[in-house]
Every structure is written in C-alpha cells, then in structure tokens.
C-alpha cells in the first residue's frame with residue numbers, strides 16, 4: 359500500500375460541482391482581477407477570523423511583506439523572527455527592507471516564547487513575527503504582553519493555522535495584523551497561489567490596499583511605490599467554495615492526529631509536539647522527533663508511507679542569509695529540530711485504511727529506533 363504525503367482529491371471531489379461552478383461563473387462574469395469574488399471572499403474570511411478587514415494578496419510571503427511595508431519599517435529596524443520557521447517569515451523582513459533578528463524556539467512546542475523575544479529586544483526592534491508552526495498557536499498572551507511593554511508591533515504568520523483557536527478566539531485577530539497563505543497544501547488552499555492579510559487596523563489596511571495594487575486607488579494615479587500582489591478572482595471563487603468546509607476539514611485532521619498520537623506513544627524512541635493548553639490547533643503538519651530521523655524515514659518509505667522534513671535547514675544556515683553572519687550552533691534548538699523532525703501524511707478525506715496503515719507502520723518502524 360502506498361500513502362502519499364498529501365492528497366487534495368477527496369476534498370475537491372466532495373465539493374466538485376461547487377469548484378466547477380466557481381470557474382464557470384468567473385468565466386461568465388468576465389472580471390478576473392479585484393472583482394466581486396475577491397471582495398466577497400475578503401468579507402467572508404475576515405468574518406471567519408473574527409477580524410474587521412481582510413485583503414486578498416498574491417501569496418503568503420507577500421502577505422507578511424505587505425504588513426511590514428504597511429507598518430513603514432526603516433532600513434535599520436529590527437524584526438524578531440523565529441529561528442524555527444519556513445524561510446518566508448525571514449524573507450518578508452528583508453523584502454520590506456528591515457533586518458530579521460532570530461530567536462530560538464522552545465524545545466517542546468517548536469514556537470517562540472515571550473522570554474526569548476524579550477531577551478532579543480533592542481532599541482531598534484520594531485516588530486515581532488509569531489509563527490503558529492504546524493497549526494499550533496504560539497503563546498499569544500506572553501507575546502502580546504512583551505510586545506505591549508516594549509511598544510512593538512506583533513504580526514502573526516498564520517500561514518499554517520487557518521481556523522485554529524487560542525483561548526476560544528480564532529488565530530488571526532491577536533496581533534496588529536495576520537498573514538495567511540492559500541498555497542494548495544495549506545489548511546485552506548487555493549488551486550494555485552494565494553494569500554491574505556487580516557487586521558482590525560483601518561489605517562494599516564488602507565495602506566496595504568494601495569501597496570498591493572501599484573500603490574494606486576485611482577487607476578494610473580500612484581500614491582505609494584507599491585507592487586502587483588492581488589488575489590485572483592478565480593482563486594477567490596474557489597476559496598469561497600472551500601471556506602464553509604474548513605472547520606469540518608480541520609476536525610478531520612484532529613481525528614487523524616488522535617490516532618497518530620496513540621501510535622507515537624507506543625514508541626519510546628519518538629517524541630511528539632506539545633500543544634499550548636489554551637489552544638486548539640489545526641494540524642497543518644503532524645511531526646514527530648527522533649535522533650534517528652533518517653532511519654525512520656527509510657523504514658516508513660519501505661512500508662509505502664511518504665514523509666517530508668519541515669524544514670531540513672533553518673533559515674540562519676541557508677546561503678541566502680550568509681550576510682547576516684550566523685553560523686551553526688547559533689540557535690541550537692531549531693538546529694536540533696531540523697535534524698530530528700519528520701512529517702507524516704495528513705489531509706482531510708484521508709481514508710481509514712490509509713490512516714491505519716500510517717499508524718501501524720509508525721509503530722513497527724518505531725521499534726528500530
């Protein structure tokens with residue numbers, strides 16, 4: 359039996375006619391950029407997140423970049439970022455012209471702590487980006503507190519956390535603004551690239567609305583040196599068809615995680631991620647940790663189970679960030695996670711046979727660790 363790492367087909371089959379209609383309706387309407395569908399999706403997604411505004415943009419990286427540009431950062435401004443994240447979190451900071459200042463993550467959760475952030479604050483720090491890695495909310499109470507005390511903007515990279523809760527409130531409404539990605543594998547995925555900025559801050563939203571569209575509100579009149587970063591009308595139509603199912607799809611992910619957790623707990627050589635008590639994760643990724651990660655991956659592959667590593671090289675050790683001058687040993691927990699972590703297959707609509715096969719393969723492969 360072969361289990362892929364991710365398979366969107368069951369999700370798309372279950373709403374097949376809605377997706378087809380989204381395409382037919384968009385084709386018929388003949389408006390493809392910033393039309394009714396984008397506006398309708400922005401309203402629906404803001405309401406879903408419990409925020410007052412949403413702006414559709416081209417992708418998740420642009421969503422973070424545009425938030426930082428909207429906050430008007432300067433060249434020597436510092437933005438605190440997790441050492442343990444997808445590189446987009448850092449690239450957004452450099453794209454906005456500021457300097458990423460990494461902090462190491464907590465060993466148990468993989469997310470950053472308020473304590474680590476506090477230790478990295480300098481007179482140049484302007485913002486903190488919290489990433490809800492794997493779909494597990496970071497400690498927002500602590501991060502909001504440290505941000506308030508130092509007058510920093512708290513930005514959420516929620517690209518893995520659509521629909522997650524922290525203390526009964528949706529992720530996306532805690533910091534000054536939140537960035538989402540609709541990359542096809544994300545919990546809410548488009549059929550192509552897409553992203554969104556969600557915020558309650560009217561001024562910031564007004565600025566990003568200009569920035570995403572050539573810095574222009576009236577055609578051919580440009581107030582800011584903006585970019586072209588818009589959510590396509592067609593992708594917005596697909597996302598509108600998918601959004602009503604997101605909570606049920608996240609619930610399916612949670613049910614799979616319950617089964618995987620039991621399998622992991624039978625393997626003394628395996629660790630799983632700890633979840634903040636007051637949060638309700640949405641499990642974009644299900645990861646385990648072991649010193650013998652590569653052996654586990656080989657054993658699972660031999661049983662037909664596909665795996666991936668998120669992420670094999672932390673941003674501070676990527677050639678792209680050589681100029682920042684970090685080296686091995688700089689952020690030991692993030693580095694250890696990059697060596698130990700392995701992601702297992704998970705998607706809504708995964709069938710019982712597939713789930714059972716992954717769990718059983720994990721238990722049998724786990725005996726070699």
Ligand SMILES: *Cc1c(COP(=O)(O)O)cnc(C)c1O
Nearest residue numbers: 417418419444446517518539541
């Ligand atoms: C996917 C992802 C992004 C970037 O989203 P794109 O739409 O691929 O640009 C940013 N941050 C995190 C944590 C992500 O997982």
